[in-house]
Amino acid sequence: MINLSEVNDIEFSGIDNSDYPNYSDAFIESAIYKGREMTQEEIDELMDDYPEFVYNQLMNLQPFLNGADL
Numbered sequence: 001m002i003n004l005s006e007v008n009d010i011e012f013s014g015i016d017n018s019d020y021p022n023y024s025d026a027f028i029e030s031a032i033y034k035g036r037e038m039t040q041e042e043i044d045e046l047m048d049d050y051p052e053f054v055y056n057q058l059m060n061l062q063p064f065l066n067g068a069d070l
Contacts, residue, residue, distance in 0.1 A: 002046055008032045010057050026058055 009032040014025040028047055031038045038046070047054055 002033070002042065002050065004050060004053050006034050007038075007046065007053075010054075012058055012061065015058075021059075023055075023058055028054065 009030075011029045011031065012026050013029040014027050015023060016025055019025065028043050031043060031046070033042060
C-alpha cells in the first residue's frame with residue numbers, strides 16, 4: 001500500500017495531446033516516495049492500484065503540456 005501523500009515529483013512520459021483527455025499512453029517515468037526514487041515495482045503498483053491519483057496528477061500538468069514528453 002502506497003501512502004499517496006508521500007508521492008512527489010512525478011515525471012510522465014508518453015503524453016500525446018491528441019489523446020486528450022484520456023492520455024491512454026501516458027505513464028510515470030519516475031517519482032519520489034518518502035524522499036527517495038520509487039522503484040519500478042512501486043511505480044507499477046501506483047499506476048495499477050491508484051489510477052485516479054495518477055490521472056489527477058497528469059491533469060495537473062495540463063496547462064503546461066505542449067505535445068512533448070515530460
